[in-house]
Amino acid sequence: MKSTPPSKNPRPSADQEIVITREFSAPRALVFEAWTNPVYLARWWGPQGFTNPVCEWDVRAGGKIYDVMRGPDGTDYPMGGEFREVVAPEKLTMSTGALDAKGKLMFEFLHDVAFTEKDGKTTVTIRSRLISTTSGSEHYTNGYRAGMTSSLERLAEVVENSTIDREIVMSRVFAAPRELVWEAWTNPQHVARWWGPRGFSTTIETMDVRPGGVWKHTMHGPDGANYPNKSVFKEVVKPERIVYSHGGGREHGPGASFVSTWTFEEVAPGRTRLTIRHVFTSAAERDFVVREFGALEGGKQTLERLSEVLPQLPIVIERVFTAPAESVWRALTEFGLMKQWYFPQLEAFEARVGFQTQFNVHHNGKDFLHVWQVTDVVPGAKLSYRWKFGGYPGESLLTFELAAEGERTRVTLTHAGLAGFEPDRHPDLAPGNFLAGWQSITASLEKFLAQKAALAAGREFVLTRVFDAPRELVWKAWTDAEHLRRWFGPKGFTMPACVLDFRPGGTFHYCLCSPDGHEMWGKWTFLEIDPPAKLVVVNSFSDAVGGVTRHPMSPTWPRETLSTTTFAEHAGRTTLTLRWAPYHPTDEEQRTFDGAFGSMNQGWKGTMDQLETYLAGLTARK
């Protein structure tokens, strides 16, 4: 670490050494642990009355120190430093100094800390030299001896009076949201990927993460030895805490039992601190485990492995919606609906394998081109699509799985492959952001489904299409007879006659003629005209004189249907949404309509196409 250049005031007095000594009634290994484990350092570093809300000490040669000492009056005193040398359990060389508002060292002490043990007592000798300083720092540097002496008193309390001699504690911060860390811990499929020191693999026989649940697993050491373990969960508080009592050890060898507490703490959005605390029945047991199983180093390596596995884990969100599976499927696959709760910028969507689309979302001052390609469709049950961002690396896979639970639907959303977006280089694409995004989107879906539930009672057929024309023009094409006859009706049909009386209560009476000469009359009665945004019409079959008739092929088809057409414009293009439902139907008419259009909405379009293909295949084979 560079020295800050001295100013006019006191030069660094390199030959002035401050020596502080204190004896502790505790074994050396324990005192050394208390000085080198940030979880313990936080409890004693700084004078009486101080706390350490931030306590990041990387205890190894070259490891950095960042500690914020908070005084009794709430004032923060940030401190920086570095370890020069660590020789466990006998000595440490480290430098520390207060940081100014800009994070620069105001001064720097170099400390040589020696730990010697005799007759079960430990003597700690600190030799400190002020190696650099700036003007205005005397206030701190002159108070060093008193402050350090006070810290050592607190250290004595920690090592002599508490139970740290029978516990193992460690802690690590992960760049992942808490829910993801929780998932990595509680899902047996993920746990096996990181549990245990390097070189170990783990087989999980059962893992039932709830109070009273049993966890049985065997760890396989690099030397071929097996370590069967059994734990019983005592507390499971999602997503903050897991407590279990553990028993296990080397096969045909000595074992250990202890109570383990894991706490998950969100220290910043998308950053989680995981703290482990194993409490043994005695100091001897604790020392045995540390010695026999290398528990301290092993735990550290386990957390390292977890930090490597976390970025690869998929985000999995499970939510139960109070809506029938069919409504949820429609919401997930029908373009017009998706625009309402999912991405308003979506330009098209079809639930069929191979369908591709892209759309732009402006966020954080940047443009994100979303590129989707559907890979898997099981109607009503599963939808998968590849999801990447134009101009960014990587490709993810998004899967929705639906399971009907009576009137409700359990939806499991899995978003995998997020590590490919290289979140270190592109922080906008960090897993924490996706998790937050999905939570917001599923909340939006919930709200949407609740609204739709009211409409579901009406059960409608919905069709949406985007036209490359301004709204006024599309409206004109819908509401002028000469235009209508040019487009209304399937391919090859003509409209030999029509009369349009365009006003509320007026009608559009028309005749459609099929290519083989078959004529069919129809009628629209205008209920609501709201140019150029909305048109509400009662449709029915008709005859030459304008009466209302039934569908010639189905006596139970609704005699009258209500269609609502809305026109919405965005960037010069018009999204037209046509909703169609029976108008004052009988039960039978409603059922007939449901039967046809339940199969017909785009979510089930795939089913119809599938059926058509199947039938064509049957016909060909005959």
Added chain:
Amino acid sequence: MSPDRLSLVFSALADPTRRAILAQLSLRETSVTELAEPHDMSLPAVSKHLRVLERSGLIERGREAQWRPCRIKAAPMKEAVDWIQQYRRHWEESFDRLEVLLKEMQTPALAASTAPKKPKLH
């Protein structure tokens, strides 16, 4: 298909579980047990749905194997599918034609020649 038959078919199709069963059968013949599985439903409950589908003429139970596979009956299913698809096509093809018209309306030279005239009476 007779008008009554069509009503029976629509009634059968009005249930989402039955539609899902047909979707499954359009992939291949399937046994009752396999059909029940994704819906977490008891065998008697599934059998009830299958009876409705049989009565409407949409499926039949084979006699060949011990497991009496369910399969779609081509002719009635085809008529129902055609009938339903026709509605979808009516609108989709209408929209296709509307797209063409809108393009014309936005091209000045063509727009002039397609300007609305006075509505005809018949």
